[in-house]
Amino acid sequence: MQDLIGILINVFSFGGGALFVLILFIYLFIRYPEKLERFVSLIMKVFAYFSKKAEKIRITSYINSSVEKSRKHYENTIPGVMPFGFRVSFIDIENPEIYKKQNMLILKMKNHRNDSKNLAYATTYYISSGLLPYSRGYLKHSVCKSIDYVTIKNFIEHDKISLDWLKKIFEKELKQKDVKKHIKYAEEIDEQGFLTRIVFREFQKLSRLYPKEASDELLKETTTFFEKIYEIVSKKTGEKIDPFFYGKFIQMIVIPTVAKEKKGMGIDGHYKFVEHSIRQGYSHIYIIAAGGSNISDGKKLIELLRNDRLLNLNEEYTDIYEGVYKGDKNKILCSLLTKS
Numbered sequence: 001m002q003d004l005i006g007i008l009i010n011v012f013s014f015g016g017g018a019l020f021v022l023i024l025f026i027y028l029f030i031r032y033p034e035k036l037e038r039f040v041s042l043i044m045k046v047f048a049y050f051s052k053k054a055e056k057i058r059i060t061s062y063i064n065s066s067v068e069k070s071r072k073h074y075e076n077t078i079p080g081v082m083p084f085g086f087r088v089s090f091i092d093i094e095n096p097e098i099y100k101k102q103n104m105l106i107l108k109m110k111n112h113r114n115d116s117k118n119l120a121y122a123t124t125y126y127i128s129s130g131l132l133p134y135s136r137g138y139l140k141h142s143v144c145k146s147i148d149y150v151t152i153k154n155f156i157e158h159d160k161i162s163l164d165w166l167k168k169i170f171e172k173e174l175k176q177k178d179v180k181k182h183i184k185y186a187e188e189i190d191e192q193g194f195l196t197r198i199v200f201r202e203f204q205k206l207s208r209l210y211p212k213e214a215s216d217e218l219l220k221e222t223t224t225f226f227e228k229i230y231e232i233v234s235k236k237t238g239e240k241i242d243p244f245f246y247g248k249f250i251q252m253i254v255i256p257t258v259a260k261e262k263k264g265m266g267i268d269g270h271y272k273f274v275e276h277s278i279r280q281g282y283s284h285i286y287i288i289a290a291g292g293s294n295i296s297d298g299k300k301l302i303e304l305l306r307n308d309r310l311l312n313l314n315e316e317y318t319d320i321y322e323g324v325y326k327g328d329k330n331k332i333l334c335s336l337l338t339k340s
Contacts, residue, residue, distance in 0.1 A: 056090060059115060063088045063122045070155040071130070077196050077319075080204050084130050088122050098125050105130050120165035123155045124148075132200065134207035138214045140223045145173050146182035147199070150190050185230035191324040192233050197317075197334045198286055199229055202250050209249070221247040229254075237326075244282070252284035253277050257298040267301050274305055274337075278313075283339035285313070288332070290325035295333045302335050313337040 067086045075082050085104045096109040107125050112118050127148050136144050149170055156162040173179045189195045202225065209218075228245050232254050235241045243254045255270060274285055285305075289298035299318075306315050318335040325332060 056111075059111065059118060060088060060090060062115065063119055066119060066158075067123055067126055067155065071126075074151075074196060074200075078201050078204055080134075080207065081132060081196070081200050082130050084133065086126050086130065090118075096121075096125055098129055116159050116161035117165050119156055119159055120152075120162045120169060123152050123162075124166070124169050127152050127155070132203055132207075134210040135203045135205075138206050138209065138218050138222055139203065140178075140219050142176070142178035142182045143223055143226050145170075145179045146186040147195065149173070149183050150186040150195065154190070182226070185227065189229055189233050192290075193319075193321055193323040193332055193334060194229060194233060194288070197319060197336075198252075198254070199226060201336070202252060202284075206249060218249060221249055225250050232256075244277070246282070251282055252286060253282045254286045254288060255301075257287065257289040257294050257301060267297055267304065270301050271304055275311065278311060278339055285337040285339075287335040287337065290323075290330045290332045292331065295320065295331060298333045298335065302337065305337055312340045314340055 064087055067088075071082045071086060083103070084100065086107070087104055088107045088109065090111040091108050093108060093110055096107060098105055098107045100106075105126060107122060109118075109121060109125065112121065131148060131151055132139075139147075149166075152166055153163065156166065167174065174183070186195060189199060203222065206218075206222070225245055225247065232241055232243065243256075245252050255273065257267075257270060277285065287298050287302055289295045302315065302318060305311060305313050314337065316336040316338050318333070320331060320333050322329060323332040324330070
């Protein structure tokens with residue numbers, strides 16, 4: 001991008017009106033870098049046929065804008081989950097280098113002369129360092145690799161060829177029994193939107209332990225928690241699942257408001273259940289629901305709990321979004337209430 005700005009300065013140095021355009025361009029670069037870099041990539045695609053420098057700017061801008069757009073989406077959902085921006089630089093080296101400079105992760109890698117391959121590799125290098133940077137050391141290898149894999153897939157899903165390259169990059173891991181199992185878990189959790197809204201949120205809070213070394217106890221707990229969320233999302237109709245998780249480092253409860261399975265429990269029953277849970281020491285209460293009537297009940301429950309001054313609960317967030325519930329696309333609600 002700096003190369004492009006230099007080119008534009010030379011081009012626009014002859015006119016006042018052009019100088020205004022240049023200033024506007026620089027402002028957009030600072031304010032909306034990922035959108036501008038995407039625009040630059042499209043422009044440079046035209047000049048790439050005539051200039052190697054333009055081709056280098058094009059592919060660099062394309063990778064940077066693709067990664068940064070997805071990163072911001074995750075970071076806006078859970079602050080701290082991907083706190084570092086991303087920049088890639090293509091140089092003639094065999095082994096990639098990635099390092100932190102201020103609030104950016106700078107990646108130096110060779111140009112594979114293939115947009116899809118470059119995107120898959122660059123995104124993999126970024127996620128392997130930039131996702132949960134202060135918490136990933138507290139996750140078992142198979143859990144860490146599984147959430148990396150699913151997140152990278154989400155980043156590059158617009159490029160089907162890039163997804164094929166991802167499978168080649170993870171070829172070794174996909175043959176490992178634990179990693180393969182946990183990728184399946186992560187994919188199903190992510191379908192319902194809980195990988196980011198519950199799993200990443202709870203893992204991100206472990207950053208308070210950084211730079212403490214991970215103990216066997218902590219690694220076991222984060223793995224058990226991850227598997228507990230899978231147990232909840234894969235629950236069959238009528239099947240009873242313990243919604244509690246009370247560990248040394250993570251304590252939370254997930255309450256689904258599902259009309260078909262209430263059997264007379266109703267909103268009042270859920271309300272009393274939360275009261276009891278708080279007395280038992282649970283401070284993180286997740287309310288989840290799928291479908292119109294269930295979401296309506298979920299909203300009513302959240303309002304009752306939030307307005308009860310004796311409970312003193314804060315509504316950290318409430319999100320309604322499209323997800324996959326029991327194999328079908330549906331509206332899903334996920335809300336987190338915390339005890340002050």
